[in-house]
Amino acid sequence: MKEDLSGFLPLSPAPLHILLSLAGEDLHGYAIMQEVARQSEGRYKLGPGTLYDNLQKLIQREWVQELGRRPGDDDPRRRYYRLTSLGRGVLAAETARLAGVVREARLRLQIAKPRRA
Amino acid sequence: MLRSLYRCALRLHPPAFRKRFAEEMLSIFDHAKATPAALRLFLDALLSLSRQWTLRSEFWHDAPGAAAPQAVSDGIPSFYTISPFRPRGAAFINGLVLSLALFCVTCFAIRYSWIHVLHVRIPEVQFERPSWIPPSHTTSGMSQSVQSLPIAPQRVDTTQTAAVSAPAVPQARRSAATVARRRPVGRPKETNPAKPENNPQPANPTSTAQGEIEQALDIYEGSYAVDAPVKFTILITTDREDGSLRMIRSGQPGLRLIPLSETKFAVQGADNCWIEFMPSDSARDSPVRLLQFSCNGKRYLARRR
Numbered sequence: 001m002k003e004d005l006s007g008f009l010p011l012s013p014a015p016l017h018i019l020l021s022l023a024g025e026d027l028h029g030y031a032i033m034q035e036v037a038r039q040s041e042g043r044y045k046l047g048p049g050t051l052y053d054n055l056q057k058l059i060q061r062e063w064v065q066e067l068g069r070r071p072g073d074d075d076p077r078r079r080y081y082r083l084t085s086l087g088r089g090v091l092a093a094e095t096a097r098l099a100g101v102v103r104e105a106r107l108r109l110q111i112a113k114p115r116r117a
Numbered sequence: 118m119l120r121s122l123y124r125c126a127l128r129l130h131p132p133a134f135r136k137r138f139a140e141e142m143l144s145i146f147d148h149a150k151a152t153p154a155a156l157r158l159f160l161d162a163l164l165s166l167s168r169q170w171t172l173r174s175e176f177w178h179d180a181p182g183a184a185a186p187q188a189v190s191d192g193i194p195s196f197y198t199i200s201p202f203r204p205r206g207a208a209f210i211n212g213l214v215l216s217l218a219l220f221c222v223t224c225f226a227i228r229y230s231w232i233h234v235l236h237v238r239i240p241e242v243q244f245e246r247p248s249w250i251p252p253s254h255t256t257s258g259m260s261q262s263v264q265s266l267p268i269a270p271q272r273v274d275t276t277q278t279a280a281v282s283a284p285a286v287p288q289a290r291r292s293a294a295t296v297a298r299r300r301p302v303g304r305p306k307e308t309n310p311a312k313p314e315n316n317p318q319p320a321n322p323t324s325t326a327q328g329e330i331e332q333a334l335d336i337y338e339g340s341y342a343v344d345a346p347v348k349f350t351i352l353i354t355t356d357r358e359d360g361s362l363r364m365i366r367s368g369q370p371g372l373r374l375i376p377l378s379e380t381k382f383a384v385q386g387a388d389n390c391w392i393e394f395m396p397s398d399s400a401r402d403s404p405v406r407l408l409q410f411s412c413n414g415k416r417y418l419a420r421r422r
Contacts, residue, residue: 028141029138029141029142029144029145030141030144030145030148033145047157047158047161047164047165048141048142048145048146048158048161048162048165049142049161049162049164049165049166049168050161050165052134052137052138052141052142052165053165053168053169053173055138056134056137056138056173056176060176075144077140077141077143077144078141078144079141
């Protein structure tokens with residue numbers, strides 16, 4: 001039975017970018033900040049306070065899972081996070097919603113585009 | 118310097134957030150090499166601090182689901198505390214000391230307060246000597262004195278080996294008899310000078326005991342006058358039937374006196390009232406001259422007329 005995820009949408013930018021950064025692989029907090037900056041080409045930067053505040057909510061909603069520390073890491077204080085299937089579903093729903101928004105926007109922009117005589 | 122401030126800001130976060138993310142946030146701060154970046158992270162920590170305490174009250178404590186005990190399905194009850202808070206060990210010690218101090222003060226107040234609200238009567242266990250043992254075989258002085266107490270015949274139960282004393286009349290008789298033994302008036306022995314001192318079976322112990330009681334209570338009988346603050350008269354008489362003292366206050370019916378000690382008697386039927394006789398030190402067998410009547414916290418000194 002497919003869960004209705006429309007109640008969670010739309011996502012604010014910070015959760016969206018965090019989910020998107022975790023969609024590829026498990027990352028620790030600093031890596032998530034770097035990945036968000038890379039995805040947005042430096043236009044959107046998360047501070048640690050904002051990052052962990054959102055991670056706290058995402059963990060509570062079980063969209064993200066905390067994996068703990070990894071022995072081989074160069075900094076033992078780092079903890080890794082993983083996107084859960086529920087979080088992946090929410091991210092997919094938000095992406096589809098955004099795709100519809102983009103499609104609609106493009107359609108509207110083409111209609112509003114002035115025709116050349 | 119800035120790192121210390123950053124750590125302080127992290128320590129001021131709610132406990133659950135601090136335990137979960139403070140180390141990681143400090144790790145990220147350590148990645149910042151330049152001062153502007155560190156300053157920006159510090160401002161971010163301050164912003165996070167205000168956000169966590171104002172907007173994230175649901176995350177102030179650990180998630181309840183993690184700490185809640187699992188439901189027991191086999192019917193065994195489980196007990197757990199609602200809050201994980203536990204007082205410090207020093208608080209336990211302080212509470213123990215205060216409780217002991219309060220207990221001691223309460224006991225001291227009960228013992229020495231002249232307002233005897235509570236007359237706690239602790240029943241005493243009395244062992245009676247079997248009839249086949251002569252009194253000369255008893256080695257303990259205390260048991261001998263107990264055995265030789267004259268007790269009114271209607272209350273004597275020779276088959277009972279151990280009995281809890283009844284509070285009112287028998288106690289009054291025993292106490293009065295104790296007074297008689299401790300203060301031999303002399304008349305009974307003078308009337309029977311040939312009788313041995315330690316005769317185990319007197320010829321008529323009941324009449325002898327009754328006579329001793331009456332003789333002992335004679336020193337209390339009389340009329341006592343209270344002059345201040347209110348003038349009234351207290352008449353102390355002896356009830357010949359049961360050998361107890363009675364107090365008659367002017368214009369009121371007589372009340373039986375229950376002995377609490379040799380000189381102190383509680384007034385039966387009147388709560389918080391008692392009489393204390395004050396024998397003169399010079400002649401112990403002479404009639405009592407003074408008594409103190411206390412009732413409901415008021416004290417009256419009465420002199421024999």
